[in-house]
Amino acid sequence: MSELIVKDNALINASYNLDLVEQRLILLAIIEARENGQGINANDPLTIHAESYIHQFGVHRNTAYQALKDACDDLFARQFSYQFKNERGNIEHVKSRWVSEVRYVDADAVVKLIFAPAVVPLITRLEERFTKYDIDQISGLSSAYSVRLYELLIQWRSTGKTPVIELADFRKRIGVLDTEYKRMAQLKERVLELAIKQINEHTDIIVTYKQHKAGRVITGFSFAFTQKKQSIDVTPKPKKLKPTEDLNTLLHDKKFLEKHARAGESWDDVRSRLKNEAETGKFSLAPTN
Numbered sequence: 001m002s003e004l005i006v007k008d009n010a011l012i013n014a015s016y017n018l019d020l021v022e023q024r025l026i027l028l029a030i031i032e033a034r035e036n037g038q039g040i041n042a043n044d045p046l047t048i049h050a051e052s053y054i055h056q057f058g059v060h061r062n063t064a065y066q067a068l069k070d071a072c073d074d075l076f077a078r079q080f081s082y083q084f085k086n087e088r089g090n091i092e093h094v095k096s097r098w099v100s101e102v103r104y105v106d107a108d109a110v111v112k113l114i115f116a117p118a119v120v121p122l123i124t125r126l127e128e129r130f131t132k133y134d135i136d137q138i139s140g141l142s143s144a145y146s147v148r149l150y151e152l153l154i155q156w157r158s159t160g161k162t163p164v165i166e167l168a169d170f171r172k173r174i175g176v177l178d179t180e181y182k183r184m185a186q187l188k189e190r191v192l193e194l195a196i197k198q199i200n201e202h203t204d205i206i207v208t209y210k211q212h213k214a215g216r217v218i219t220g221f222s223f224a225f226t227q228k229k230q231s232i233d234v235t236p237k238p239k240k241l242k243p244t245e246d247l248n249t250l251l252h253d254k255k256f257l258e259k260h261a262r263a264g265e266s267w268d269d270v271r272s273r274l275k276n277e278a279e280t281g282k283f284s285l286a287p288t289n
Helices: 020-036 050-057 061-075 120-124 144-154 167-174 184-202 254-260 267-279
Strands: 004-008 046-049 079-085 091-097 099-105 110-115 130-134 205-214 217-227
Touching (some): 004 020, 020 050, 020 110, 046 050, 061 099, 061 110, 130 144, 144 184, 167 217, 184 205, 254 267
Antiparallel strands (some): 079 091, 099 110
């Protein structure tokens, strides 16, 4: 199964500001819930291994450990806001934290987090207004603005173009604080054009934008995008693993576990058996001729 991220469009359109590591952490938590069948609720923690972060995003081990530690501190304080129409037809304005609890277990190099109650239904309900995309599409993006813009754009995948997004709304959706990039030239260079450049280079779409004005003042942007023409199969492929990679990294790779699992074994059973076999010399990562 492709590693799909599923979010309610209310969440994607929400006004919030997360840095790149925090966004990646939340995306991995969503995948973890899908893969282990645990589901997402407001009571049980989801576990994200540092090795999964390293493997998915291609970052250095030491960098990943420190980044995840810092993300735990910051993520708990993060808030977001969104609107929805209640059963009486009235608009409710909601403010919520992303998580109600977050932990970093240093000895195990794992993050455990519990999503806040308001977030859970926005992530888990699979309805028509949801947006889905493969995490591999954003793995190469190194800017939080790039991830946010990609999420905003693919809501309009069926038409390939967005309506005009007013400037103030665009800043909120993309995660730019009121105190940041007040000059239009800075906003375009460091946010908009940077994000478009990364999306065009690393994802499955090519994006252009138009600026809309009232007189000489830019008041908003609209976007158009096309799917890249693929000359090869674009189905996500398992990442190639080098024989020199340590066993702990491999034991968090689903394809590797599937390859070595025996009938009736759980993931934990496979990990435990392979560790024991490696210690006794019955299992080796060395390539065979």
